[in-house]
Amino acid sequence: MSESEHLKKIAFLERRVQREKTSRTAAEAILEEKSKALYEANLDLINAIAKLKKLSTAVEQSPMIVLISDIFGYVEYVNDAFTQISGYSMEDVVGKELISLGLNIDEIPFDGVREVMEKKTTWKADLRGRGQQEQEYQLSISISPIVNDHDSITHLLYNCEDITTQRANEQKIYDLALHDSLTGLYNRYSLDSILQQAISSAQRAETKLSVLFIDMDRFKQINDTHGHKFGDMVLKEVAIRLNAICRRKSDYLARIGGDEFIVVLTDIQNETFCGLTAQAIIESLSLPYYFEEQDLRSSPSVGIAVYPNDGVNATELIKNADAAMYHVKQNGRRKYSFFTKELNKIAEEKDYLEQELRLALENDLLELYYQPQIYLSETRVFGVEALVRWNHASLGFISPEKFITVAEERGLIYQLGAWVLETPFAQQKAWLTIATTPIKMAINLSAKQIENPNFVKDVSNALIKHKVEASMIELEVTESIAMKNPEQSIATLKELRKLGFELAIDDFGTGYSSLSYLKMLPIQTLKLDKTFIDNLEEDQDNVKICKASISLSHDLGLSFVAEGVETLWQASFLKEHKCDVLQGYYFSRPVPSEEAFSYMQSYDWSAF
């Protein structure tokens, strides 16, 4: 090799070495850079993993149920909350279709997934789920899309809350609101809507339905005699027996009041079926009720109204069934009766009277008439008995028996009673300033007043309001009212006596008072029923009864009033036999207050 060639070779090798060096340096620089980038990427990765770990732990342990599926509904992830509620393990569900996990009982999630995929919005609903052991649970679910950087949905996120307990509680509350807590039957509130629905169905199907109104006879006596515990037991037993009779799915049972039950029989072909059912109910409910070795007896009265003949809405059907039931009560109980046109007429008339009576009470259209009473004592005192009268603008005078019955049936009696009590108080006060002779006022009380726990307080308030002397007022209760629930009557009457009122037993001799109870009543007066005064001239038995009653009264320290005195002979006889007070047509009919007052003012004491 020549020197030039040698030099050339050296130059070539030097260039080559130089290139190798340069490329190595470049490679090292690149590697350095890459390794730095790798280190930083690694750090980022560690942080990201820590962050992810925190998030995934939070999701894992969240009390909310979290599921993630791909867009075809195949599960990729579920957290512990889901495995706990469903009983499925992570391995059971990953890769499975969501619908296979018992989450599609109502087909609802399909709609949700479709909507989320179409609109990319969150979709919410409540749904039922079924776990591995077939147990059912309820979820409040929201499905939302998981989108990537290109705004495409890659996954679906399901957030669910277990609302099983909440729903169960809501159901409980709902049931409580719709059911009678004592018997578990439907209550009045739900009956209306059930009946309304049943009517709509019957209307569509052109079928009939019937409403049986059941009232337990003399149930109040069980409550009063044995206490509410026994009363409640009877009611529960009634519900059980009714359930045993009305077993069709289309039968509905409700308790709408104390001892009032309703049976709705839907989809009936004819009335015979209703009659047979009613008869079965009567027979079953009339059987004795045994509790704690007590043998309790009651029986039902049943009224039946049939759709569409007897009414086309719930209110009408219940009202007419009630009217039919009432008819049974009036005619011997322990029977059933269908609603009829006549009952309809009576019911309509009662409706009208009720409506008018409400108006009359509101507008003060009732009147009080006063029938004077002559006291035969040495001190000159008059008495008057306040008697309610209703002179209706178009119907004329309506008999008190008629409208008081309506008031009792339609829940107006207490209001009416209050009016009948307060108005004489005002009258008494008015007379006090102008009368020369003291006037005692006799006022009749109704059973509802005696039974009402607020009555004594109401009377006391009225007394204060009108500033009248209680001792100048005599409150009268009939023998039958006083004996209906003697213990309660005695208690109430004692309270009234404490307020200073005089108390009288009215219509004495017509009921069946026990003398031992009579002795216990805090009364001052006995009023013999006027049937014993009628024909006193000819009826020797009445003469004997009168004499004995007067004697009994005086022996018990009571004053004796004879009402219905119509002749001078009767008046004289009674005076002769030491009767204390006389009242009747012989002296005066019941008249308006002015007339009564002028009668008393002009009364000639020497005339009798």
Next chain:
Amino acid sequence: MKGIVFTEFNDMVEDKFSPELLDEIISECDLPSGGAYTSVGTYEHTELVSMVGKLSEKTDIPADTLVYAFGEHLAVRFSVLFPAFFKQTTNVFDFMKSLDQHIHVEVKKLYPDADLPQFSFDDSDPACLVMEYQSKRGFAGLAHGLMTGVIKHYGESIEITVAPISGNHHVRFHLNKV
């Protein structure tokens, strides 16, 4: 262009011709990089174009033939350096189809700055795969050589016909099974 193409080209020139020829080419081309390539670097593709031109000039072999031969050589080298890519598929057609979807994706992960050619396919005829090559660098010849190398690797009998659409930048290859 990735440095590996340059280092492989240089290695091929040294092997097939001589280290001195390579030195001459590098010296005469006056390359911005000075010819000091590292496989992990990135260089202007024009440097390769210059070197191929100079080699053609020195050896009297047409540049296209040189590029085609280099492509074939590169395919062999890739199968040695990156055997995993070749093992993923069992035949030429599947390998070709995996280029864009798989291999280039992986390359991108390693070298986010890599500017790769694009391929599209028509495989409706099971006996003929139509591949369209598109690249701003215009190395259709290199692609052709690479395909030939791949065919040799899998030992299949496939003929390639080349139908240029737009010079060397957009070319359609028909790979026919024979």
